[in-house]
Amino acid sequence: MKYDIIMAGVGGQGALSVSSIIASSAMSEGFYVKQSELHGMSQRGGAVVAHLRISDKPISSDMIPVGAASMILSMEPLESLRYLAYLSADGMLVTSTDPMKNIANYPDLGEVLRQIELTPHHVMLDSDQVAKKTGSAHSGNMVMVGAASHFLPVRAETIEKFISQMFARKGEKVVTANLKAYHAGRLAAEGSPGL
């Protein structure tokens, strides 16, 4: 079993904590894991990408080969397209449709979404809207973890456990809010045509 994930977003969106929760969950279920990160200049509001590799055999490369990714998990629609070449033909594109328009030449959002719809397997959801409905506007990230959770090789309960652990230091309220967002994301993805 091998599950490679390209984690995309814009610097500061927290793609790394998403990656971290999935990586921790996979590790606790006995998988080998490698997780690459980005630091420094690239993080200042620019495009960021992290590679997360999960496997039942030791992993050599920290980088995922082109065409090999089982999933692109993106916090932002335009960024979900940037690494398309990494996605395998039967790979799943899971993305938020909530745009981060910090560049002057951001393309027409409708056109971006249309491009996503052209990919064979995709799940799109407005993570911000879903998060707001659960009453925690800042948990868009966890909504995306929830949406992705259907496809990951780890159990949903394991992911829940690690979300709780990650936010434990911030107190019970924050944990509950993030778990709620996670479940809302899971539910929202269920109705999606990508599934």
Next chain:
Amino acid sequence: MTQKVLLGDEAVALGAIDAGIHAAYAYPGTPSTEILEYLLAHKQKHNKPFAAWCANEKTSYEEALGVSFAGRRAMVSMKHVGLNVAADPFINSALVTINGGLVVVSADDPGMHSSQNEQDSRYYADFAHIVCLEPANQQEAYEMTREAFDVSERFHIPVMVRIVTRLAHSRSVVNVSEPRAESPLSRADSPASWILLPVNARRQWHKLLETQKDLLDYSERSAYNSLRLSKDNNELGVITTGIAKNYYLENLSELDSEPSHLHIGVYPLPVEKIRKLVSHVKRVLILEEGYPYLERYLRGIIEPAVRIQGKLSGEVPREGELTPDNIRNALDLPPHRGLELSGFALPNRPPRLCTGCPHADSFHAIKGAVDANESVFMASDIGCYSLGALPPYSAIETCVCMGASIGMAKGASDAGLRPAIATIGDSTFLHSGVTALMDCIAADTDMTVIILDNETVGMTGGQPTILPDSRLESVVLGLGAKPEHVYVLSAHPKQNERNAEIIHQEINYNGLSVIITVRECLETLRRKKRDKQAEPAGSELVAV
């Protein structure tokens, strides 16, 4: 044995702790920053080892050298270009008889994710005639760092650990072994070997050259240099170094027959092992991250009948990082394919200054100070404010190396290009702008230096500036700048107009002016607020 999830950088740091280091020094620089950050966090919990940010890489190196003189183990870590700054003490330290283990970690940045060049630190190790260890993964990063201290003490030389961005910034499980205790204080017993007067230096140089055969012997025997000759493949031999091995292994299962393989993790290059491999095959493919260091070397030592493939011959890309994909051609494998975007132009999303960044206000004030039709020379430097090069600011014309802006503005002014303005951050100023400023003060050069003081090292994540910021003004005055042309201004949107007037006035003054514009970086400000409210959850993996 315990298991930990660590970044490559953190594995290096923990390796040093478990090797019993007494002290660690560094100047922040991507991708090496997290090494000292890990050590600082460890120090906070366990009260050791001594760990500190320094003014620059040169002072870091010299401080580590002092620890070694005193018989204790020390580590100094930096990014590849930082080694240029520390080159003077680094190269010379190979001539002293190292006492306590001294390890220098240099983190290279092939692909220039966050750097001005791609230079390969292995050349520096070679140049200094010392041992270099190059880990292939997080586990080796831990083990090799530990070993590096032993090697340093065994051969009485500094030892380099060379890592690259991809390893420094990716996480994996590391098996950690029993830590070793710290060595006691014991002053170097032959001080003459530390006094590099010509008479001593010549003796030490001779000794270092004599040691080379022992270093080679160590390298030839090291298990990190592993040779596997394939019985049924006399055609192709692959040599990998460091993390290039991973990309080779990633493709291996697709090859029809497994080539002979030599992996190199220890330098000096194991010549015998290389010869053994080469005599076994008709063609050698060299996969190494960085410059074609090994490839060049090889072209000098093997039979011309054997074909050498690599970066020089063009089968492996000479620029940027290696990847599992860009070496496939050299392995005669077809390219991988993924999904494609058809007819949709994807705009770039470059990094930018945070909204509301104090540097933006400084740039606005500077632009406001310059008459629209005036041609001004605007030198700048390395830090978040380098992003002032991009629209909407387009406010700077140079960014070369730490501290260069002040020296370059002086040169341009000396040449007659005026008005000349240098912008530089507070930390970069203290790192290596301050010495150039002395030249300007001595000559009372007609130019304006603007120190953009955001009270932190912003680019690398908000490490403290080495001298508290309130002291910058007294540093500048203490050097002898004329008080009537030294200003401390607030880099605040409300002040932009007034600041522009002052800058305008000083640009028109025929002599040296120094203007310090102060306002704290938003990131550190936010972090301080957060820390007050609650402990933040880290981005670290949660313990398994």
